[in-house]
Amino acid sequence: MIRDDSPPPARSNAVPRYREIYEALRQKIVSGEWPAGYRLPSEHELARSFGCARMTIGKALGALADQRLVTRRRRAGTTVNMPRPQESVLEIHDIEAELLAAGVSYAYQSLERRVRRASTADANILGVPSGTPVLALTGLHRAGGRPHALEERLINLHAVPEARAERFSGISPGRWLLQRIPWTEAEHQIGALNADAAIARWLAIRRNTACLTIERNTWRDEQRITHVRVIYPCDQHRLVARFRYGPT
Amino acid sequence: MIRDDSPPPARSNAVPRYREIYEALRQKIVSGEWPAGYRLPSEHELARSFGCARMTIGKALGALADQRLVTRRRRAGTTVNMPRPQESVLEIHDIEAELLAAGVSYAYQSLERRVRRASTADANILGVPSGTPVLALTGLHRAGGRPHALEERLINLHAVPEARAERFSGISPGRWLLQRIPWTEAEHQIGALNADAAIARWLAIRRNTACLTIERNTWRDEQRITHVRVIYPCDQHRLVARFRYGPT
DNA sequence: TTCCGCGATATGTCTAGGCATATTATAATT
DNA sequence: AATTATAATATGCCTAGACATATCGCGGAA
The missing domain is CATH 3.40.1410.10 (Chorismate lyase-like)
Structure with missing residues (x-):
């Protein structure tokens, strides 16, 4: 059986995909839709829903974790953090x-x-x-x-x-x-x-x-x-x- | 011809490879061996010399860039930065x-x-x-x-x-x-x-x-x-x- | 001489898989 | 009932390759 192995369309937007995803998730958090303690969908689910590879999701979630908006733990998943102490x-x-x-x-x-x-x-x-x-x-x-x-x-x-x-x-x-x-x-x-x-x-x-x-x-x-x-x-x-x- | 397709030995060190590489490169910089303006070897060369995939090198170099120890530009390569303004x-x-x-x-x-x-x-x-x-x-x-x-x-x-x-x-x-x-x-x-x-x-x-x-x-x-x-x-x-x- | 186009190069991003490891939930055993 | 083994799950890290894109340097044309 021959599968569709045509590459995905050449998205040559200036903004990379992982950043779009980062922004989308960040918006959920800062808007309050995903409150502190909320557990995000797993990387696999997000990859499916955004239609990209898991590594791309991982990069976006990693950036959120760098910003301390979320905490990531194996098996436990990714959860939204409490607002931080004021930091500059x-x-x-x-x-x-x-x-x-x-x-x-x-x-x-x-x-x-x-x-x-x-x-x-x-x-x-x-x-x-x-x-x-x-x-x-x-x-x-x-x-x-x-x-x-x-x-x-x-x-x-x-x-x-x-x-x-x-x-x-x-x-x-x-x-x-x-x-x-x-x-x-x-x-x-x-x-x-x-x-x-x-x-x-x-x-x-x-x-x-x-x-x-x-x-x-x-x-x-x-x-x-x-x-x-x-x-x-x-x-x-x-x-x-x-x-x-x-x-x- | 049959190539050696055995996977690399299962390095299960606690410290990930990209961090080892990050540290090795950082050491070159803070020790002064690679002074400001020095151009690092390309990702391909580093990948060869460290014996890993290019993406792993990319992760290490990306971390150095996050820390502003280096600047990365396409085609121009990765160069060591001047010491920064004091930042905290x-x-x-x-x-x-x-x-x-x-x-x-x-x-x-x-x-x-x-x-x-x-x-x-x-x-x-x-x-x-x-x-x-x-x-x-x-x-x-x-x-x-x-x-x-x-x-x-x-x-x-x-x-x-x-x-x-x-x-x-x-x-x-x-x-x-x-x-x-x-x-x-x-x-x-x-x-x-x-x-x-x-x-x-x-x-x-x-x-x-x-x-x-x-x-x-x-x-x-x-x-x-x-x-x-x-x-x-x-x-x-x-x-x-x-x-x-x-x-x- | 100056300017422009073109190829070479290095990074930026992405994919589709793989194994490793921490942690949790569940089942089995004492 | 309490403890221990086991399976399932989600992230962490990695590979090998691919295409995209910015930019440097060179050679040819005006």
Whole structure:
């Protein structure tokens, strides 16, 4: 017996099939038609009803799972998740690039630069054994000639020995590091503080002005690279983060 | 001629092949052996050298591209990216769940509740036409009996008509909404401010104390649901975000 | 010299099967 | 009744091949 082995019509739509399916299923979920806990049809059933191979369905369901809209377990099937905790992707840009993109002139001014063996405090902050050689930097980011942010940084000289020879007059250490050292993990902590006298002087703001602080730790496969705290006056900077349950 | 059609040995390692390959390639990149701009071997070549099907290579490379470690373009091939702008996934938790998880008692105290037609200011903040019915809420989150955060919220009553009947005495509007309304997009803005007299009184802090503010806008497929601004005293809360170039 | 068309190449997507494995439901046994 | 073996099911991973499509580079024409 001869079966119809003609290939399916050459769908050359711009949007791939798996994405159409992803969108269709996503719509069921975000519209509430399939509420939390609902169990989706099996891959085989969906493949039949959408008229495609099981692997194509698998790709669509995999994308939904990546977005955490559903959970997939063998034999148990695919079920709709509870709405998640509010989650966003926060991009913390290089200050210099950000300002230049906005058409503002930028300069980094080094205020202090010291190589030392890590004190107990340094060791705690940077997460290295005390006594490890570190480079401690303080500097000011200027935008349009005016103070924009104050930066306090510790660099692990075991991880970045080249830094010992770099003066960082002119180039910001953040950019310098970013261009040289690939990092594999980063942690940010965001907080607020009242400017003390020293901070207020450097940033040319009044004492007690609220400032946003961003602390960042970076790792390169287990090894700590640097710790930095950047202090922005409250009116200079906002962090924006956006998340969407998206067309991926 | 008879070819060896015996299937490949039944690798039943716990780690799938595509992930092994992903890790191997990732290692080349983060170690610096393949620097930014380096062009990877083609899928065919990799498939040959790893001894697997092209699709398996495609899955590994796709994962690297998801992590933005590489860029893939037809004909041009797959190339290693420059290190990215610092990016992190920020989870902004439900305050109530967070405090309960920490073993602290939690309560929401409604301070003000008004239904009104959106003023121009409301309209700007919430992104709806002025005149749209909105619910304006002010409330205090208490932890262990003490003030923890102040919340100012606008809810679009066209999007959430059920909210008109809800008193929000006891239950926090954030939690109430999260349980009822699936959202598809969220934007967060994080900033700092000095507490004014009203804020200071409610939060039982001194005037001018630095506070962290989180503003959140949520959408459900184009439609604005709510805008909220939460104000935390600087010593009460930090935001932590973490990112890793990961084993996915 | 410059521009245009064409072939080569690498990825993007898809199919139709296959075996592996976790988990659940059911039947059998103690 | 409680426990254990077994079968069924749904996902997870994989292959070998196919066509589609973007784009790079080259050679010929204006």
